[in-house]
Amino acid sequence: MSDYGLPGRLRINLDQSVVLLVDDNPQALDIMGSVFQGFGVKQQIKCGSALEAVDIVKTTQLDLIVIDCSMPEMDGYDFVRWLRRSDLRPAAFTPTIMVTGHPAQSKIEKSRDCGASFVVSKPITPAVLLERIVWVAREERPFVVCDAYAGPDRRFKNAGPPIGIAPRRRDDLPFEVGEAVDPNMAQAEIDLLLKPTKAPR
Amino acid sequence: MSVVKIIPVKHRLSAQMRRAGGLTVEQALSRAGAALEGHRAEAMTAIERTVVKLEAAAGAERETTTPDRIYDLSAEILDIAGLFGAQPLCDASWSxxxxxxxxxxxxxxxxxxxxVHVRALRFLLTAGYETTPVLKAVIDGLWEVTDRVAKA
Incomplete structure (x- = not known):
């Protein structure tokens, strides 16, 4: 096994895949490009803005998009939301991994609803990234379109957070439920919950 | 009434990844790790430049510095440090x-x-990538400051 849960001998072939990398930080874009080259991706398109990415998805068939969430003008969330609701087929369904630094309070809802296939928080290592790519490729979740959401079905088996992912904020709930802090309910109270009775008048 | 459409999807990526050839996970990670190493020195220089900007923003330029500027500079550090697994720097910039x-x-x-955060970031620049007990104490201290503000 690799140190991040993928079997070390598992073979993956990305040499035919076309990957779009979007980040307004040129250095981060270069670094990400090198990592994908290391993964064996031969066709990568790098661009420094989501607006530029809009033009690219209209003209190029892509297999994976990796986009930074925070960018001026159009951010990563708005780009994915636009893509998922566009009439571009099959581009609208392209697996899209959103890379986030710190999720600002004002952006959390946007992140949940934008329709990304996976949101990865930094710090990320190549192992984390590769694991997410394999996961996104294997999990062919159906695409859901409704008034409030367009994107991969958000309902999938809850197997807990991905291996190695710890809560980020101090007030995040831990993965383990822990011991009960209140006394057990009396049987009569439980019965009442299961078979409610009319309150006496 | 809201209409929900469910569309089955097949990604080309899944089929491509299963094709013969390619790399093992070990090979891919080793190659990507080596490629990443090639960027480390310039990335650390870029982080140091951003810390200098933060020091100026929280010092001499304080009168004209906006909260967004502090947030953006800190996020810039997280962006780059986050690609190298520089955990202490990530934790401090996250805080x-x-x-x-x-x-x-x-x-x-x-x-x-x-x-306090800016001084800690300066210290952490040369502190390495592992969260030692001393560095953990520094990070815990930063989070105490942030939590105190959150509860205020």
Missing amino acids: LCELADRLRSRGEWEWAGVE
Whole structure:
């Protein structure tokens, strides 16, 4: 096994895949490009803005998009939301991994609803990234379109957070439920919950 | 009434990944790790430049510095450090982002907590990539500051 849960001998072939990398930080874009080259991706398109990415998805068939969430003008969330609701087929369904630094309070809802296939928080290592790519490729979740959401079905088996992912904020709930802090309910109270009775008048 | 459409999807990526050839996970990670190493020195220089900007923003340029500027500079450090698994730097910049974000979303600001974070970032620049007990104590201290602001 690799140190991040993928079997070390598992073979993956990305040499035919076309990957779009979007980040307004040129250095981060270069670094990400090198990592994908290391993964064996031969066709990568790098661009420094989501607006530029809009033009690219209209003209190029892509297999994976990796986009930074925070960018001026159009951010990563708005780009994915636009893509998922566009009439571009099959581009609208392209697996899209959103890379986030710190999720600002004002952006959390946007992140949940934008329709990304996976949101990865930094710090990320190549192992984390590769694991997410394999996961996104294997999990062919159906695409859901409704008034409030367009994107991969958000309902999938809850197997807990991905291996190695710890809560980020101090007030995040831990993965383990822990011991009960209140006394057990009396049987009569439980019965009442299961078979409610009319309150006496 | 809201109409929900469910569309089955097949990605080309899945089929491509299963094709013969390619790399093993071990090979891919080793190649990517080596490629990443090639960027490490310039990335650390870029992080140091950003810390210098933060020091100026929280010092000489304080009068004209906006909360967004502090948040953006801190996020810039997280962006680059986050690609190298530089955990202590990530934790400290994450805490500063959180502090700045919570304060600005409440329409408040205080420099003391920001200053502590900026000094810690300067110290962490040369502290390596592993969270030793000493560094953990530093990070815990930063989070105490951020949590205190969150609860205020």
